[in-house]
Amino acid sequence: MDPVVRAVNLIRARGLNHRQFRSFLEDFEADFTDVLYHTNIRWLSMGKVLKRMWDVKDEVVMFFNMKDISCDFSREMECDEWVCDFAFAVDIMQKLNELNTKLQGKGLFAHELYVEVKAFQSKLQLFAKQLKEQNFVHFPLLKTRTVTQALSDKYSSQQLMALRDEFIRRFADFKAIEGQFDLLSSPFACDVETAAEELQVELIDLQADNSLKRLFENKPLVEFYASLHSEKFKNLKNFSRKMFVIFASTYICEQTFPILKVNKSKNRSLLTDSNLQSVLRISTSNLTPNFNKLVNDCSQLHHCH
Template identity: 45%
Template sequence: MAHLNELNVKLQGKNVFVHKLYSSVTAFKAKLILFSKHIKDKVFTRFPTLKYLKVSPEKTEKYSKVLCDLHGEFSCCFSDFEKIEKTLELVSFPLSFDYKKALQELQLELIDLHCDSTLKEKYNSEKLNKFYATLSETKFPNVCKVAQKILVLFGSTYVCEQTFSLLNYNKSRYRSQLTDQHLSSVLQISMTRMTLDFDENKSTFDFIRD
């Protein structure tokens, strides 16, 4: 359960793109296979409690099967992502992705991308979404289009659930006079990162989204 909790934490948070979430799930699936084999072989390195217990062959077989079944459940739940796995890899590592494995309409653009030293520097210094924002849609139209489709995917419902919890917390019986407009402002301030830009008179200020 501790390993599941670790995965759950990795799948939470804001501004996490779907390819990173999927890589965490893929890694966990590989760990399940390893855990299943270890338990079957009575290697309890990752299961400290079992080290001090006498585990019968029947129970090791049972525990191993549980882990295999869990791996099957994960594979079933995330089967749709397997269909776009190559696209996720392309978007997350555009400068190292083998252009020969890409669609024909992307190959020439990827070659230009691989040979551009300026873009290599930007890729290493900028966040992925900002890197794609700097690409010219005239020079890399197809790469930009693929990146847009992947980067706008919602990888989890974490932000929605967090917003709903915040709404319930603010719209309580102790704040029954809170209007919808005020509630909307509270959510906007709480759920977005903003900096205040005060004018010289410090009488008004503008919200600038980060």
């Protein structure tokens, strides 16, 4: 990543180089007209930067040679092993970006996101096994290079398995409550004896009711639990509330950054903290204002004359 970022900075941080490079790409009729900056605070930045640099790597090297610019990227591109590492990094970052995208968005709950994480861990194990066997079917860019057995072993045993172990470590807390996730998402299929004691009787009543089973099949999960009888399924409803409020994603938090940037600009510098808090709350939630109540609560209305 370091040589790539330094190459991007050499091009984009200097106005003359940036203009000349864009003209250079236009003259060569390249598929892209520019390289991308790497931003640490953005979810998908690293993968996109690597992919764009891979797509224009030959043009970048030619441009640096033409301008007689000394850069690590040009020297590293002469090393076949480093180019293979580069291709592997682009391929695996594309897969991480796909996972990252699935873990973002409104209306997603922890048990749904954990399913995606578990699936990705299994994929990493599959990828490692296939790379060890020199099978590059899931790594299209790496497949275009001549990869030695030593490099295949490095990618499979060192890189991919280390990545899988890191996923296991980071999501250990979710692994500990995996059984509760299964109960929440599939209450009619779970084993009653493995459930918490305070839920067992209610689960038996739930699984015996065919009308509730049809309701479960036809309604979203949140609406299904909300529709259960408050007294008959008291413990089950409390359990579902605890599981649904688990903070599963930073999406809403990160969503506030662009909203804040738009609203707290130099042209709106007089916004107070309370005004800004109201703007952020409305922008990041599904609240619908009760306009009739707001109008009725007004102490004085100004009529048009």
